[in-house]
Amino acid sequence: xxxxxxxxxxxxxxxxxxxxxxxxxxxxxxxxxxxxxxxxxxxxxxxxxxxxxxxxxxxxxxxxxxxxxxxxxxxxxxxxxxxxxxxxxxxxxxxxxxxxxxxxxxxxxxxxxxxxxxxxxxxxxxxxxxxxxxxxxxxxxxxxxxxxxxxxxxxxxxxxxxxxxxxxxxxxxxxxxxxxxxxxxxxxxxxxxxxxxxxxxxxxxxxxxxxxxxxxxxxxxxxxxxxxxxxxxxxxxxxxxxxxxxxxxxxxxxxxxxxxxxxxxxxxxxxxxxxxxxxxxxxxxxxxxxxxxxxxxxxxxxxxxxxxxxxxxxxxxxxxxxxxxxxxxxxxxxxxxxxxxxxxxxxxxxxxxxxxxxxxxxxxxxxxxxxxxxxxxxxxxxxxxxxxxxxxx
Amino acid sequence: xxxxxxxxxxxxxxxxxxxxxxxxxxxxxxxxxxxxxxxxxxxxxxxxxxxxxxxxxxxxxxxxxxxxxxxxxxxxxxxxxxxxxxxxxxxxxxxxxxxxxxxxxxxxxxxxxxxxxxxxxxxxxxxxxxxxxxxxxxxxxxxxxxxxxxxxxxxxxxxxxxxxxxxxxxxx
Numbered sequence: 199x200x201x202x203x204x205x206x207x208x209x210x211x212x213x214x215x216x217x218x219x220x221x222x223x224x225x226x227x228x229x230x231x232x233x234x235x236x237x238x239x240x241x242x243x244x245x246x247x248x249x250x251x252x253x254x255x256x257x258x259x260x261x262x263x264x265x266x267x268x269x270x271x272x273x274x275x276x277x278x279x280x281x282x283x284x285x286x287x288x289x290x291x292x293x294x295x296x297x298x299x300x301x302x303x304x305x306x307x308x309x310x311x312x313x314x315x316x317x318x319x320x321x322x323x324x325x326x327x328x329x330x331x332x333x334x335x336x337x338x339x340x341x342x343x344x345x346x347x348x349x350x351x352x353x354x355x356x357x358x359x360x361x362x363x364x365x366x367x368x369x370x371x372x373x374x375x376x377x378x379x380x381x382x383x384x385x386x387x388x389x390x391x392x393x394x395x396x397x398x399x400x401x402x403x404x405x406x407x408x409x410x411x412x413x414x415x416x417x418x419x420x421x422x423x424x425x426x427x428x429x430x431x432x433x434x435x436x437x438x439x440x441x442x443x444x445x446x447x448x449x450x451x452x453x454x455x456x457x458x459x460x461x462x463x464x465x466x467x468x469x470x471x472x473x474x475x476x477x478x479x480x481x482x483x484x485x486x487x488x489x490x491x492x493x494x495x496x497x498x499x500x501x502x503x504x505x506x507x508x509x510x511x512x513x514x515x516x517x518x519x520x521x522x523x524x525x526x527x528x529x530x531x532x533x534x535x536x537x538x539x540x541x542x543x544x545x546x547x548x549x550x551x552x553x554x555x556x557x558x559x560x561x562x563x564x565x566x567x568x569x570x571x572x573x574x575x576x577x578x579x580x581x582x583x584x585x586x587x588x589x590x591x
Numbered sequence: 592x593x594x595x596x597x598x599x600x601x602x603x604x605x606x607x608x609x610x611x612x613x614x615x616x617x618x619x620x621x622x623x624x625x626x627x628x629x630x631x632x633x634x635x636x637x638x639x640x641x642x643x644x645x646x647x648x649x650x651x652x653x654x655x656x657x658x659x660x661x662x663x664x665x666x667x668x669x670x671x672x673x674x675x676x677x678x679x680x681x682x683x684x685x686x687x688x689x690x691x692x693x694x695x696x697x698x699x700x701x702x703x704x705x706x707x708x709x710x711x712x713x714x715x716x717x718x719x720x721x722x723x724x725x726x727x728x729x730x731x732x733x734x735x736x737x738x739x740x741x742x743x744x745x746x747x748x749x750x751x752x753x754x755x756x757x758x759x760x761x762x763x
């Protein structure tokens with residue numbers, strides 16, 4: 199037991215200390231948590247804190263559950279509606295460009311169709327955590343385009359939830375069409391049942407776990423989130439979407455604000471293990487194999503994000519400065535891409551997906567914030583002509 | 592330049608432009624007489640950011656972060672709690688969903704020379720006149736027969752959303 203505790207404590211500490219160094223130069227935590235796993239993992243020389251990544255499997259799964267649970271809890275259709283049709287249009291164009299481009303790229307790689315769908319989501323969906331933190335740290339919250347950036351993130355979050363819901367049944371290993379349909383129907387029924395509870399039963403569920411005592415509330419909501427996530431996985435929906443739905447359900451309860459506060463330290467701690475465990479599995483040999491596809495994917499994302507930034511700015515009448523800020527800020531990739539890769543690994547897809555997404559996220563989680571901080575340089579070279587409206591609003 | 596669709600004029604004060612920042616909090620923008628706009632961002636966590644935007648409005652010239660208690664102190668100083676200048680304008684406060692505000696009846700106001708009962712203030716605006724300040728003498732809980740006069744300062748309570756209607760009906 200002692201050695202397991204030493205390994206886990208060392209993992210937390212290594213992740214924390216490395217990420218602190220990163221913060222000094224304004225970088226997000228996710229790539230450093232992963233780097234800690236890589237450096238102190240079995241695939242690199244030197245100190246090995248955790249020999250077998252499977253040892254952290256359960257704790258890492260909790261990280262995934264809490265990440266999605268928190269997303270569901272914070273989820274607000276009101277934010278989406280308040281943004282109006284123009285926000286939906288911008289978000290839709292962003293997703294069409296990035297997820298669509300990712301799908302074509304995935305198909306071109308030739309690893310398989312299911313693999314292409316995972317890659318489409320992994321390269322197409324921005325990291326809420328990285329983008330939000332970036333806006334705060336670059337002191338850009340007051341900028342006129344920042345509301346739009348956060349709005350696009352909301353649209354992406356909604357899309358992620360829907361994508362997770364349909365992806366897992368698609369990835370499931372079915373024997374024949376009848377089996378596939380049965381699996382899909384079962385998963386769909388489970389999701390519909392959860393959605394019905396979220397729509398009409400939130401208050402009732404809230405009453406069951408609501409208590410003025412923080413300790414009991416914490417124990418109860420953890421139980422509910424983990425139980426439903428596990429049940430979801432058992433019926434062929436992913437644990438991620440199960441946890442998300444529990445978050446949605448509890449968001450309607452009178453204790454939602456307290457749960458939001460209580461779940462944050464849990465999410466941060468276990469998500470760090472999730473990212474660390476991801477780093478553990480990274481093998482320099484595999485990374486070399488996927489280096490070329492990753493380089494192409496990074497270049498593709500960069501171009502598509504800048505295009506999306508230009509389109510968003512044009513639709514809202516912003517100049518080149520905001521256009522560059524939009525494109526380079528939403529370039530950040532992180533937790534959602536890794537969650538999709540975990541799904542792929544669970545479904546037994548092509549093994550190259552895992553190192554591909556890991557390396558892609560590492561590159562963009564570091565390059566994204568660095569580029570966003572220097573967006574002015576891009577703004578100088580963006581042609582004004584693309585941004586001036588030909589038809590007045 | 593058109594503004595994003597989610598921006599709206601403040602309920603409380605049309606000079607303040609409000610915008611929700613999903614996942615972060617609320618953004619309030621105020622245009623001072625000179626200089627770039629001042630933007631306040633209130634985070635869900637209680638943190639407040641104060642930005643002074645540059646003349647082109649796209650990048651902040653100065654930015655400060657305040658804790659909840661620092662922000663309240665600064666707010667109190669700005670509101671005149673520490674030192675009241677000779678000319679103090681309306682003081683308004685919102686507690687929960689309750690608004691307390693001071694408004695002045697002017698010469699041309701619809702309310703000038705009419706009683707509270709004639710104006711049907713409570714029925715038509717859902718606000719209540721809690722007190723009248725006339726020649727520095729307070730009339731607490733005025734009778735419906737009280738005639739409002741130009742120069743009266745009314746202390747009104749009600750819901751923030753009902754204030755614009757009250758202002759139209761009484762102050763004009």
